[in-house]
Amino acid sequence: MTKTIVVKIGTSSLTQPETGQLALSTIATLTETLCHLRQQGNRVILVSSGAVGVGCARLGLTERPKAIALKQAVAAVGQGRLMRIYDDLFTTLQQPIAQVLLTRSDLVQRSRYLNVYNTFKELLGLGVIPVVNENDTVAVEELKFGDNDTLSALVASLVEADWLFLLTDVDRLYSADPRSVPDAKPIALVSNIKELAQLQIQTGGQGSQWGTGGMVTKISAARIAIAAGVRTVITQGRFPRNLEKILQGEPLGTHFEPQPEPTSARKRWIAYGLVPTGKLYLDQGAIAAISQAGKSLLAAGIKTLEGEFDTQDAVQLCDTNGNEIARGLVNYSSDELQKICGRHSREIPEILGYVGADTVVHRDNLVLT
Incomplete structure (x- = not known):
């Protein structure tokens, strides 16, 4: 059966941790996997971070800029390069893609929110894979999504997706950070919102050196998505082929069960679209x-x-x-x-x-x- 699938890949999966340079083999495998899902008749949206990271590498910066104006300039440099790489790889596999850059204000106004929805609907109807990112070059601080985990969840909610995959640098969610707590327990399934609230308290920490996310943002994103009836999975970004395995029922990653009765689209807009x-x-x-x-x-x-x-x-x-x-x-x-x-x-x-x-x-x- 045809599914609508949103895949979010973070900077930590797109880049090599030591250098900040693009991990081309991961991106190529991701491209192949998404094309394969499209060929099976699924509607696919890719939410991709990495513009600032790619811009830093292009300009020879050794760390992610803090000042918003510099970050926006670096994003402008990186976004074009990132899209060129995606376009080259997808074109090789004869898969058309589209660039969709969003700011929070595109979802705040009801008319623009519906306009974004209609654009996605047309693109998916044409068999295109939209490649979505925050429009870092123009977004102002108080109207930023803050991270692409939130953006991907809002997109999944908007298009009423069946699946949201959050690709990250760990294989699943743990009871504590496995890098510092050796006996941290893996969590395979989160089945209700109350569990989510507890998890949000237990997971601290920022993202990687090059990214803005972290586990807290992923759990917040899962909360938004499951309220819209979207099954959400956190899994390792280095192995994009796992997406197909998960869709075939293999027990990989951490799954968040969707709410049985999703909130209405208008109420989701009030809860998560508005600031x-x-x-x-x-x-x-x-x-x-x-x-x-x-x-x-x-x-x-x-x-x-x-x-x-x-x-x-x-x-x-x-x-x-x-x-x-x-x-x-x-x-x-x-x-x-x-x-x-x-x-x-x-x-x-x-x-x-x-x-x-x-x-x-x-x-x-x-x-x-």
Whole structure:
């Protein structure tokens, strides 16, 4: 049966750790594997890091730049070279590819989000393999995905993929870092969100010298993908042929089981596409009402708030310790909410001088995270 497969490869798998130069044999094997999956009738998307790493190697830089302007310049140098290598390899196998560069703002605006969806749909319909990366050259810090793990999960969610493969420098997830803890236990299957939350606490650490990811970003990405009903696998990037083995049922990598009832596309856009601009801190009654009873959020349940936001902006809904419970679109600006938080809905017209919405966040615009 035809599947939609998103494959993300990180800088640590694309480059040689000692030099930062491209690992051409890995890229060639990946290309062959993806072409083979396409020939079997699958729709395939590749999310590829490496532009900054390739740019560094091209310019003779010995470490990844920290300053954003320099990093953007280096990415501009590297992206063209990276695409040329992919194009040469895929063309040899007569597989057309397309470059798709995205920024977070492409997913924030609903119309642009749908436009990106339509572009992917057309490309996949034409039998093209889109090669996706963050548009590092123009992305501003507050509107960056931060890493391609998040980007790949959002793409997988957007196109409603069947599989998301996160190719990394370890063969699977472990209970601790196997490089420093010899008896770390391998984890073959994560079957629910609660397990994910625990894993997120246990996995610290940054990515490699040349990359931005790490296990924490991969688990966050898996959380986004499984909420969209996408089966997610973390596996070793040095052996791209393992993708086909996994699809045939071999027990390789760490699998994250998708949620049986995926969240709607619009709610996924609210939860993960938008960048929240404020926080609302809720009392226990409000938390129970939204998380257990599926109710809307009322002003009476809000203790305090922070940030500046307008009507219909996305905000995080948190407990009093700052732990995020949900996200949603607000019916009031931060200025209005400062006046009415903790007050009963019937008092709102008198306080504000006009009749506003009964709810601060309506349940149709609220998603538990």
